[in-house]
Amino acid sequence: MPDVMQLLLQHAFSGITLGSIYAVVAIGFNIVYSTTGVLNFAQGEFVMLGGMTAVTLAAFTPLPVAIAGAVLLAGLCGAGLELALFRPLRRHSTLHMIIITIGLSIVIRDAALHIWDEKVRALPYFTGDEVSSVRLLGAAISPQVLWVLGTVGLLVLVLHVFYRHTLAGRAMRACASNPEAALLVGIDTANMRTLAFALSAALGGLGGCVISPISMTAYDMGAGLAIKGFAGAILGGLGHPMGAVVGGLLVGLAESYSVLSGIPAAYKDATAFAILLAALFLRPHGLFGSPERESLKEL
């Protein structure tokens, strides 16, 4: 295989890895957004919380137990915060709620700094270690990347089944498309909101565990992930489930390939966001979004 092809492939894999991490965050954004209309900017903090808890638990329990504990804790955190902060609010606009999530992300980040510390941690590799690699089509990739990709793929599948074929999932979709009608047919919309927060937080927590061996875990990782995940969700079109995955992957690929194009590595984020801006200016409602969908849930 020619070298150029191999280089392209290597970058594609690293882009897809980054992208699938962003996709997890973007899916989390979408779950909360479509059920409540709120963009939860604390989404990245749940990823951090999941990773941090798992690292702590992994010190004295087997890895799968630690991960399960972390996911559970993140989910409970999400549900608890929704119950404590958002449920009591009645005469608040969506923008107020979004500002509250911003405040929340600041508080969680600082709490994590005080609970743990500023050190960067990581979970052990699920299989093999940092030097082991798998050859795939001539490109070398870490087995952990396969774990990340597999988890994201599985999550998308499970979510699809959940939304289409379970009662709770269908009730959540009803809330998304018309909260008042959902209330009329007997769906407890308030509980569905709590469930959405719990689900997206647990999802974020799981994402935080899977990426921890590759991208490390630190108390301040949340904001960066939230921004990239938000970018993915927006690029794909808010509220569009598959859009989040495609959007997240595209953001990751843009970041990875911008290094290849000769632009200095220091500018790779700038390039990724320049591409995003261009895409937004051309398609103001994201790749899969439609104006009608958005107009129902303006700020």
Place this chain on the structure above:
Amino acid sequence: MRRLPLLLPVAICAALLTGLQLALSAAGLQSYLNEAIIAAYHAIVVLGLCLLMGYAGQISLGHGAFFALGGYTSAVLTTAPLSAARDSGWVRGLRLAGALVEREDLYGAQILTVAPGAAFLAALLLTLAVALLIGYPALRLRGHYLAMATLGFGLIVYRLLLGTDWTGSADGISNVPPWHLGCGLTVSGRPAYRVQNFYIAWGLCLLTLALLLRLAHSRIGRALRAIHEHEAAADAMGIPTAALKLRVFVLSALLAAGAGSLLTHYHRGIYPSAADATQSVRYVALVAAGGMANLWGALLVSATLNFLSLRGVFGSYDHAVFGALLILIVSLAPQGPFQPLAERLARRRRARKEAAHGAA
């Protein structure tokens, strides 16, 4: 008659600030003025953003970038020595136009740089151009999509500042000279200039407030609120929505850049963190905590919170306290902490008026 009730509180505010300065100086707490000055410049950014967000209803998560754009333009132009190009045509031309100044650098050597006043103008012009360039396509987006576009713009500026050598990369630019405004006034962080800088900063801040209050209560302000309420309806009423949104966006960007430029001279330097997304988010949060369409609330909340956090009152829990206060204010008083007070006053005034009518 309409003008008086609007500007009277501004005058009262100015009197209170004068009293504060005199009291602090008399008590030997001059150092408190430093944080008050910095808080004033940040309040200018928040005020501009308040007009954009609260009145026109357009969110911007990129105002830290405009602030940095102003600050960095001033810093780069007033520190880059042009002595080597002394004989080239454009340097001679600029010199004739009075845009250059000969000064001593830190080590006592003579260097030729752009004068702070000219750099300030350049900063405003550059910001004008950038704000038009970004605002024109971005303001066609709505809600979350606009938030993302402005956030992305801010991140691009941040990354460029962080990765470029001549903006000092991660170190930023230091040794920015003081700005002699004339009439004995100097924008400088030296303790000897502190009192006059307090009046410069707060004078500009109150001037901004007065101008924006006038604007908000004018035909333009009403048009902006119409856009906020229902853009299509405003359009149908004949309000040039796109042009107005762009103008307010540019105005608030210019205010941010001006504040950035002045604070850079005061601080003697600027660092990439000024353009960081968290900084932009902070500005937005302060507008929200002030009650959105509430210029007074924005000024008071932002000046108070920034002053306290700069003084280090919250210690190592600075961010946590800021976030917690934000959550508290927004969830308990979504119209701003002063709205309940204002409502009570209005209700009492109405009650008194009705009582007077009843007696007659």
